[in-house]
Amino acid sequence: MTVYNADFVSHLLPDLVAACDAAAVQNVRSGHGGPFGASLSVYNRDSGALVPVAGPVCNAVLETGLAGAHAEDQVLQPAALHALRDALQTVGRGCAIVVLASSGESCPACYSKIEIVARTLVTDGLIEAGAFVLAYGASYEDTRVVAGFNDEPYHADMAGPLQNRMIPCVRGDGALPVPARVVMPDGAAYDGADGRMAQGTPLFTPEIQAIYTACRAQKKAGVDEPWNLRRAVLYTTAPAVGPLMYAESQWANIGRIVQCDGPVALTEAPDATNDALFAVVAARPYNGPGTAVHVVRVTPFANLAQHEWARLSEAGQVAHYNGIEA
Ligand SMILES: [Zn+2]
Structure with a gap:
């Protein structure tokens, strides 16, 4: 600067x-x-x-x-x-x-x-x-x-080695029909659409939308600590795990991120x-x-x-x- x-x-x-x-x-x-x-x-x-x-x-x-x-x-x-x-x-x-x-x-x-x-x-x-x-x-x-x-x-978790991450990121087999999905421990599933174009913000990625949909459902159901997704699994079709989906998953207590084949997803940043x-x-x-x-x-x-x-x-x-x- x-x-x-x-x-x-x-x-x-x-x-x-x-x-x-x-x-x-x-x-x-x-x-x-x-x-x-x-x-x-x-x-x-x-x-x-x-x-x-x-x-x-x-x-x-x-x-x-x-x-x-x-x-x-x-x-x-x-x-x-x-x-x-x-x-x-x-x-x-x-x-x-x-x-x-x-x-x-x-x-x-x-x-x-x-x-x-x-x-x-x-x-x-x-x-x-x-x-x-x-x-x-x-x-x-x-x-x-x-x-x-x-x-x-x-931050230390994200700066450290991949194999030691707080949230394991693994490859899944099979295809996902949507760009992102959260599956709760009880099997309830919440899909995330790519809201970036429709909502005019680069931040409403499919993974963020899936996490928020799950949290809102818990809030509506009167669950204690609705922001805590209790080690739910986040499935994504992104080609690699970006920092936004990873860090938001840390806060939401996601237990695992699984990368699947499926709809082509945009990267988190345009460049x-x-x-x-x-x-x-x-x-x-x-x-x-x-x-x-x-x-x-x-x-x-x-x-x-x-x-x-x-x-x-x-x-x-x-x-x-x-x-x-x-
Ligand atoms: Zn913050």
């Missing part, structure tokens, strides 16, 4: 991240979800003007029953992506920088979504390569120590194989070769929402709900 000016880094990004933190305090108090907020803006690097696009919105796992309904996911919903594309057309490709601000460091599922959105915007000619900034406040370590949410093992995208999402430190997103950690960061979560947790008013406990 060569586009930074001092004000962008020293004032604008910290202000955006602080606003996400403030919204997350309210989210915790209202019981909608965890202590995490995110917003989406377009910065005009020529004029210095900021166009707010969406948010701050907050983690909505408890409200939606979906394991991946994190703040970053909520700010990348179809309406927000539509507004983002409009804002980018107004500001113009030559001077637009997309800023996704998040109060916490993004988990691999959210980071996958953000990479995919950034790549789609570049491929569609709406931004220049490198003009997508992800700014965050609390690191994985801060989030674990203060609030008790531990995302780091999910990379699923294997290549997986490697980019797992790579650390951030901002290595091949990344479409430029990651900036904002310091100092007050982290008010996570301290509020810790306070309410000690008082027994909120409880850890999914993921790996610290």
Whole structure:
């Protein structure tokens, strides 16, 4: 990135991240979800003007029953992506920088979504390569120590060797009639269609749709922890396991991913194989070769929402709900 000016880094990004933190305090108090907020803006690097696009919105796992309904996911919903594309057309490709601000460091599922959105915007000619900034406040370590949410093992799992993965990925025999299907331990099956064209978002892949359909069915049936799919099997016809389907499966407690023959599926990103995208999402430190997103950690960061979560947790008013406990 060569586009930074001092004000962008020293004032604008910290202000955006602080606003996400403030919204997350309210989210915790209202019981909608965890202590995490995110917003989406377009910065005009020529004029210095900021166009707010969406948010701050907050983690909505408890409200939606979906394991991946994190703040970053909520700010990348179809309406927000539509507004983002409009804002980018107004500001113009030559001077637009997309800023996704998040109060916490993004988990691999959210980071996958953000990479995919950034790549789609570049491929569609709406931004220049490198003009997508992800700014965050609390690191994985801060989030674990203060609030008790531990995302780091999910990343370590994806960065580690294939044969040691938390979710075994195997080849199945036989063909699948749909691009993706979740089969629960009791045999109930939930199919996922490719919703990307119809819904105008690159994120509604068949695997994501299948997982969400299963979670929504559990929520409707009044199942405790509807986001937990209890080691269900995810079947996919994708040519390789991409980071989005894998990381979302971590959160949803999928027990196995089985690749089958069947309808030809698109890759998760428009410009990379699923294997290549997986490697980019797992790579650390951030901002290595091949990344479409430029990651900036904002310091100092007050982290008010996570301290509020810790306070309410000690008082027994909120409880850890999914993921790996610290
Ligand atoms: Zn996340």
